[in-house]
Amino acid sequence: MLIEVTVNGRRRTAENVWAGESLLYVLRERLGLRGSKDACEQGECGSCSVYLDGDLVCACLVSAGQADGAEVVTVEGLADGESLHPIQQAYVSEGAVQCGFCTPGLILATHCLLEANSDPSDDEIREALAGNLCRCTGYEKIVSAVRLAAMETAVG
Amino acid sequence: MAAVEKPGVDYLRPRTWQDAVALKTENPAAVPINGGTDLMVDLNFARSRPPTLLDLSHLDELRRWEKSNGTVELGAGVTYTDVLEHLGSDLPALALASRTVGSPQIRNRGTIAGNLATASPAGDAHPPLLATGATVRVESMRGIRDVPIGRFFTGPKRNVLEPDELIRSVLVPSARGPQQFSKVGTRNAMVIAVVSFALAFDVPSRHVGTGIGSAAPTPIEAADAAAYLDRELAREGYWEDHRELSAGVVDGFADRVAAASRPIDDVRGPAGYRVHALRVMARRTLRWAWSALATDGIHAH
Numbered sequence: 001m002l003i004e005v006t007v008n009g010r011r012r013t014a015e016n017v018w019a020g021e022s023l024l025y026v027l028r029e030r031l032g033l034r035g036s037k038d039a040c041e042q043g044e045c046g047s048c049s050v051y052l053d054g055d056l057v058c059a060c061l062v063s064a065g066q067a068d069g070a071e072v073v074t075v076e077g078l079a080d081g082e083s084l085h086p087i088q089q090a091y092v093s094e095g096a097v098q099c100g101f102c103t104p105g106l107i108l109a110t111h112c113l114l115e116a117n118s119d120p121s122d123d124e125i126r127e128a129l130a131g132n133l134c135r136c137t138g139y140e141k142i143v144s145a146v147r148l149a150a151m152e153t154a155v156g
Numbered sequence: 157m158a159a160v161e162k163p164g165v166d167y168l169r170p171r172t173w174q175d176a177v178a179l180k181t182e183n184p185a186a187v188p189i190n191g192g193t194d195l196m197v198d199l200n201f202a203r204s205r206p207p208t209l210l211d212l213s214h215l216d217e218l219r220r221w222e223k224s225n226g227t228v229e230l231g232a233g234v235t236y237t238d239v240l241e242h243l244g245s246d247l248p249a250l251a252l253a254s255r256t257v258g259s260p261q262i263r264n265r266g267t268i269a270g271n272l273a274t275a276s277p278a279g280d281a282h283p284p285l286l287a288t289g290a291t292v293r294v295e296s297m298r299g300i301r302d303v304p305i306g307r308f309f310t311g312p313k314r315n316v317l318e319p320d321e322l323i324r325s326v327l328v329p330s331a332r333g334p335q336q337f338s339k340v341g342t343r344n345a346m347v348i349a350v351v352s353f354a355l356a357f358d359v360p361s362r363h364v365g366t367g368i369g370s371a372a373p374t375p376i377e378a379a380d381a382a383a384y385l386d387r388e389l390a391r392e393g394y395w396e397d398h399r400e401l402s403a404g405v406v407d408g409f410a411d412r413v414a415a416a417s418r419p420i421d422d423v424r425g426p427a428g429y430r431v432h433a434l435r436v437m438a439r440r441t442l443r444w445a446w447s448a449l450a451t452d453g454i455h456a457h
Contacts, residue, residue, distance in 0.1 A: 001167060019167030019209055020199045041200040043193055043262055044346060055264040061196040062265070063189060065167040066213050112260070130345030131259020 003068040007031060008077030019065030024048045026064050027074060035075040035104045046132030049105035050074045056112040058131075075104035078111065087111055090149035091142075098136035106132045110146050118154055120146070169211045173218065173295075177322060179210055181297040184319035186210040190218075190233060191265035193258070194274045212322070218269075223330065229293075230326045232269035236281075239268065247328055249284035249335035249354045256280055256339050259346055269323040272308065275315040275374070276348075282309070282375035283354035284337055286367030291327040296320040302327070309374035333357030334448040336441035339369075340425075340433045350425040353413065353437040355445055362386065362395055371417035371430045381412030381438070398450035406439050413438035 003026070004013050014030040022041070027033045027050070037047035041060045048059040051073035059072075078085040084092070087110050097103050106129060113120055113128035120128065125146045126139070134142060168186060170176035180186060187206035189195050190213045198204040212218060218233030221243065228246050230239070236254035240263070244251040250268070257263050257280050271281040272292055282305075290305045294317060308315050317323070335356040341347030352369035364385050366378040388405050389395055419430035 020206070022196060022200060042197040043258065046259060046261060049261055056261050057265050058193075058261045060200060061192045061262075063192055063196060063199070063209060063211070065169065065209055066189065066192065066211050068169075109260070127345070128260060131261045 001065065001068070003064055005031075005067055005069070006071045007033065008073055014064075017064045019063060021064045022060045023050070023052070023062040023064060023067040023072070024059035026067065027059060027072070033074055033076055037101050037104055039101065043131075044133070045102070046105040046109060046129075047102050049108040049132065051108065051112070056109060073108075075107055078107065085111075086152045087114070087145075087149040090152060091145045094141050094145035094148055096137070096141040096145035098134075102132055102134045102136075106134070106142060110149060113146070114150055114153055119150055122147075166207065167209050167211065169214060171214075173215055173324070176210065176212055176215065177295050177297060180322050181320045183208050183210065188212050188273065188322060191235065191267045191270050193262050193266040194270065194276075218324075226330050226332075228328050228330055230268055230328060232267060232323045232325055234268055236263035236266050236268070246330045247284070247288070248331050249287055249337045249356055250281060250328060252335075252337035253280045253284045253339070253352075253354065256337075256341075256344070256347075262346075268326055272315065272323055272326065273317070275309055275313050277309075277312055277372060277374055278349045278352070278370040279375065280339065280349060280352065280369065283352050283367030283369045284335070284356070285326065285328065286375055286377050287335065287354040287356040287365040288329050288331070289365055290329070292323060293325045293327060294321045295324040296322070300324065306377055312373050314374075329358075331356065332361075333359035334445040334452070336445045338437040338441050340437070348424060351417075351419070351430040351433050351437070353434060353441060355438075355441045357445055357449060359449065362390060364389075366413065368413065368417055368434065370424075371419040371434055373418070376416060378413040378416035378438075381409050381416060384412050385409045385442075398446075400450075401443065401446050406442055409442055410435045410438040 001017050002015050003017050012031050027036050039045045039047040043058040043061045050059045053070050091097050109129050109132050125143050168179050186208035188210045218231040220231045222229045236257045240251045240254040268281050271279040285305045292303045292308050294301050337354045339352040340350045349370040351371050354367040356365040364382050366382050369375050414431050414435040419427040421427050
């Protein structure tokens with residue numbers, strides 16, 4: 001089937017899509033957007049987190065057919081040109097990135113948290129990021145980055 | 157076909173619920189997809205290749221709940237996030253269970269009805285639905301039928317749905333007393349229950365409802381335990397003074413809950429551990445719920 005998806009504000013089309021393939025596959029393999037990572041393919045790791053019509057979801061668990069006509073925001077949609085989004089900058093500043101594979105999903109999950117709660121407690125941060133696995137650093141620096149991002153966002 | 161926006165042999169997107177029901181009759185092998193949190197895993201790992209996907213996720217009419225006559229009717233598109241954000245006071249046990257499902261990403265997509273359709277013995281929504289005496293409303297071109305939750309599950313990942321039927325909604329009685337849910341897993345998020353338990357007091361009828369997950373081929377009630385507790389609470393006058401429950405009553409209940417289970421050894425835990433954990437959870441949830449009732453006063457609900 002032919003599907004049409006608005007990704008990061010741009011209307012994109014993909015042809016010869018099998019309805020049962022995942023939105024993640026469409027983003028990475030058909031639209032060339034490799035920011036969303038392909039790891040577990042079962043919703044366990046959160047590395048493919050994107051916004052689908054405003055909800056944070058695992059792109060691997062959305063079928064291409066379901067995504068037809070949807071609005072998607074990926075990690076590529078957060079930065080303003082060359083300047084990083086404050087959340088991305090906070091992850092860099094706090095050293096919360098090691099191999100980087102989990103980072104795009106964590107950035108989106110952080111964005112979703114801070115949109116709803118501009119001053120989250122550590123428990124709220126951990127609950128909001130519970131669906132995003134990091135296998136390098138552990139989570140201390142990631143939680144620090146979320147705290148910093150919350151502060152920066154509140155100041156900015 | 158008029159109901160389908162983009163025709164294809166493998167993907168159907170009905171515009172209305174009535175179209176969805178008609179399409180399911182015309183395509184009984186079509187597999188409904190809503191949140192996709194179970195089905196897409198099977199597709200990603202090529203464990204199944206359904207000939208047709210019937211996409212219910214764009215039916216706004218399913219993403220609604222209605223409260224009337226002491227019952228909340230949850231449309232089949234209602235997600236765990238919807239329940240935990242909006243229905244915590246009406247459906248406390250289901251909201252507690254919803255909060256333990258997966259992660260925010262999973263809760264935003266996964267639906268209560270999808271949990272029922274998958275019918276895993278470990279489904280988190282099932283114990284609360286059993287404890288509260290929910291009803292599954294099922295529809296086909298032949299009509300609507302209401303299935304009591306206790307008769308919905310027929311085996312591991314099996315339920316009473318006929319090939320032409322879809323789950324339309326789930327009717328859950330609004331809480332009339334304290335409810336609790338407890339789940340054992342290796343962490344607080346992203347876990348399939350090793351074992352789970354829900355308990356719901358219905359104060360006006362002086363009845364307790366129970367639901368056990370992940371400790372039998374299907375989710376089950378602990379009917380003997382509930383009958384025992386109803387009897388003991390009445391006989392010993394607990395409803396009159398809401399005093400603390402005796403160890404004897406609590407243990408008697410917990411032993412009967414454990415005895416109702418029929419667990420197996422599997423990758424998530426051995427059977428013996430499940431029985432032990434279930435006994436502990438039954439004790440704790442009973443004490444939590446009873447003390448909430450004593451604190452709030454018997455007429456608070």
